[in-house]
Amino acid sequence: MLLGVRIVRRRWAVVLSLALSLAPRVSSAEAGAAAAPPPGVRAVSLREAIALAEKRNPDLLAARARVEAARAAASVPRAQWLPTVGATAQLIGSTINNSTATILSNPRVDLPRIGATHISPEPNLTPYASTLVAVGVRQQIFDFGRIAAQTAAAMAQADLERTRAEGAKLDVALRVTEAYWAVRAARSVAQAADEGATRASAHRDAARASVEAGLRTQVDLARAEAEVARFEVAKVRAEGALAAAQAVFAAVVGVPEAALDASGAQDEEEALGPLETLLERGREGSAEVQEAQARVDVAKAETRAAAAQMRPDLFLTAAISGRAGGATPSSGSTVGGHGFAPLVPNWNVGVVLSVPIYDPVLAARRDALREVEGAREAELQATRVMQEAAVRQAYLGLVAARQALGALERAVRAARFSHEQAEARFKAxxxxxxELVDAEALRVEAEVERAVGGFEVARARAALERAAAEVR
Known part of the structure; x- marks a missing residue:
């Protein structure tokens, strides 16, 4: 009999530890603060919790911010259709062999060669000054599809971020669901521990009365006192686990309160459908598959954008400039200021066709992106296989959890009957x-295991819904 009681005690300790682990671990300071449930904790249903999390969860807020940033980046290539305006100012000292006006090329202003030519049979190494002030504008006329390809690549990246955000929403819904049912399970464990402590106190009082009447020995009373202390400790730990689960629930949902309770209202569960339907959903429409498909689309769009960089470019250019050179021209008059004052005005308008006949860097980038595209295709196929396996595993886990819960329900009924019989025998x-301690431990153990089993069923169903969820 003593061996049986020790075994039951060890099993009860293991089950209580499992129940306490339903809520994620917290620091010792947080655990001390959560020793008692905060007063006035708001209770919400699972549907309300998910709706709150969609608005407040920090991960979802960050995911939406990334989507908006990607959409803003997608508008950048289109800006190439807008005119660009640039300016330059130059002061140069150089020799003037065959040129009395020297300017440096720059990417902001397109300037033609304008200037008198100094012709001398002998090279002249004397430096002269040249100045330039110019303002120019460039307008894209036709790009042969280059900008459109760049825009499509940026939009594909934005779609990838949107798909990731949808997956993050499903992940948050899963975490909220697990936290919700963890609170429910922790409350059931706390209730079982509280009821066990109440019954243990009643048994101790009965044992004390029997000892005072001379019907039982002090050993029975000492045993009863020890059981009361053990159940009191279990009650305190269970209440702490409940408070911690409520705190985690609030953090996952993203509400400003320190704790959030799970209401007893049951949301109507939708039928999940047959396994084949779930497998098809996971293989074609799940968040993981949709993200992998989006990665393929991004790779294809980037390959097309890289290839489009090798297409011609047609644009309009215009500029207004003032310039001067300090050297004496071969004909005409000398400009005052010795080249330090840009006094000679000019303007120009032109249409330029730029054709990149061959650029090895662009060609190498295009070929590399084609290889990336093939890798993304292989990853997509692997994701389909893995997601189908995940759905199947989650489905079998749900079936096993439901079967185990049925057995746990029967165990609770049997344990309660055994406890009632042991209690009646003790009173008589x-x-x-x-015997009474053994029956009491067995009953509490069965009730706690049933609470854990209910949590496992809810978590398995949530995992299956997450694995087969379609991104809309």
Whole structure:
């Protein structure tokens, strides 16, 4: 009998530890603060919690911010259709062999060669000054599809971020669901521990009365006192686990409160459908598959954009400039200021066709992106296989959890009946305190295991819904 009681005690300790682990671990300071449930904790249903999380969860807020940033980046290539305006100012000292006006090329202003030519049979190494002030504008006329390809690549990246955000929403819904049912399970464990402590106190009082009447020994009373202390400790730990689960629930949902409770209202569960339907959903429409498909689309769009960089470019250019050179021209008059004052005005308008006949860097980038595209295709196929396996695993886990819960329900009924019989025998003086302790531990253990089993069923169903969820 003593061996049986020790075994039951060890099993009860293991089950209580499992129940306490339903809520994620917190620091010792947080655990001390959560020793008692905060007063006035708001209770919400699972549907309300998910709706709140979609508005407040920090991960979803960050995901939406990334989507908006990607959409803003997608508008950048289109800006190439807008005119660009640039300016330059130059002061140069150089020799003037065959040129009396020297300017440096720059990417902001397109300037033609304008200037008198100094012709001398002998090279002249004397430096002269040249100045330039110019303002120019450039307008894209036709790009042969280059900008459109760049825009498509940026939009594909934005679609990838949107798909990731949808997956993040499903992940948050899964975490909220797990936290919700963890609170429910922790409350059931706390209730079982509280009821066990109440019954243990009643058994101790009965044992004390029997000892005072001379019907039982002090050993029975000491045993009963030890059981009361053990159940009181279990009650305190269960209440702490409940408070911690409520705190985690609030953090996952993203509400400003320190704790959030799970209401007892049951949301109507939708039928999940047959396994084949779930497998098809996971293989074609799940968040993981949709993200992998979006990665393929991004790779294809980037390959097309890289290839489009090798297409011609047609644009309009115009500029207004003032310039001067300090050297004496071969004909005409000398400009005052010795080249330090840009006094000679000019303007120009032109249409330029730029054709990149061959650029090895662009060609190498295009070929590399084609290889990336093939890798993304292979990843997509692998994701389909893995997601189908995940759905199948989650489905079998749900089936097993439901079967286990049915067995746990029967165990609870049997344990309660056994406890009632042991209690009746103890009150009639036919049973011993060890029998009653054994029956009491078995009953609480069964009730806690049923609470954990209910949590496992809810978590398995949530995991299956997440694995087969379609991104809309």
């Amino acid at each position: 003086g036919l049973g011993t305190m060890l």
